[in-house]
Amino acid sequence: MVGRQWRRQDAAGAGRRAGLILAAMRFAANLSFLFPELKFLERFAAARAAGFGAVEFFFPEGYELSELAQAQKDTGLDIALMNLPAGNAAAGDRGLACLPDRVAEFRTAVDRGLTLARALRCPRLHAVAGIVPRGSDKTRYLDTLVDNLQYAADRAAAHGIAIMLEPLNSRDNPGFVVNHTWEAIEVLDRADRPNLLLQYDLYHTQIMEGDLIPTFQRLFHRIGHVQFADTPGRHEPGTGEINFATVFSAIESAGYGGYIAAEYRPSTARTEDSLAWFQPYRAKQ
Secondary structure, eight states, X not given: OHHHHHHHHHHHHHOGGGTSSOOSSEEEEETTTSOTTSOTTHHHHHHHHHTXXXXXESOOTTOOHXXXXXXXXXXXXXXXXXXXXXXXXXXXXXXXXXXXXXXXXXXXXXXHHHHHHHHHTOOEEEOOBOBOOTTSOHHHHHHHXXXXXXXXXXXXXXXXXXXXXXXXXXXXSTTBSOOSHHHHHHHHHHHOOTTEEEEEEHHHHHHHXXXXXXXXXXXXXXXXXXEEOOTTTSOSTTSSSOOHHHHHHHHHHHTOXXXXXXXXXXXXXXXXXXXXXGHHHHTTO
């Protein structure tokens, strides 16, 4: 019951603003995916105008803390989650946390992420796990991942911040070190820190495992954050095979109290035109 216990403790310290004890079905907009037609800082206001109460994003390289804080202040949005710096995406990096030869870089990334998260009152940081080079010993990379997650969790715990681990599907992310929820749970069990939680993404889980509702219910006490996109295509709900009304209802019935983040690529030129799925929930944000 580690995950649920942490949520209770974190909520007691951080309160409702942290997004851990909220009315059911509270949605966040992932600004690294949604509103790509706008400049990044303009996306905060667009998310608020669309009805979202929170946002999340990858690590915002190239932006000053003062700019981000002002965008948050102007909109009153919660920051539900940020990624830790994840390396050079153009060079093929998909995170640093499992890479044995880049431990120092990962630990610097943790410090950078914590500085930003504390200033923006963000209660969760996603430690993107990384890719195992072809032909390498995966065991060594998993060992590094465990060690680095322990380091990040220990550093974050003093500030009431949780560290997330997310399995990514192998179709879009060949070589990623953790592809299934059960693999992520094995890593979290080995790392054994109360503020290490599962980031449960409906898109990745549907591709790798299916059974979204039974999987969510089984892992509920380990889940610290939920994200979604439809599949195939990674677009908004209604463009693919997932019955989101049923899945969202099951998440609500389970008593999940965190934000559910829209992390999809809009199939429309304007993000607002992709939000038909959001209308039944908008008034309750």
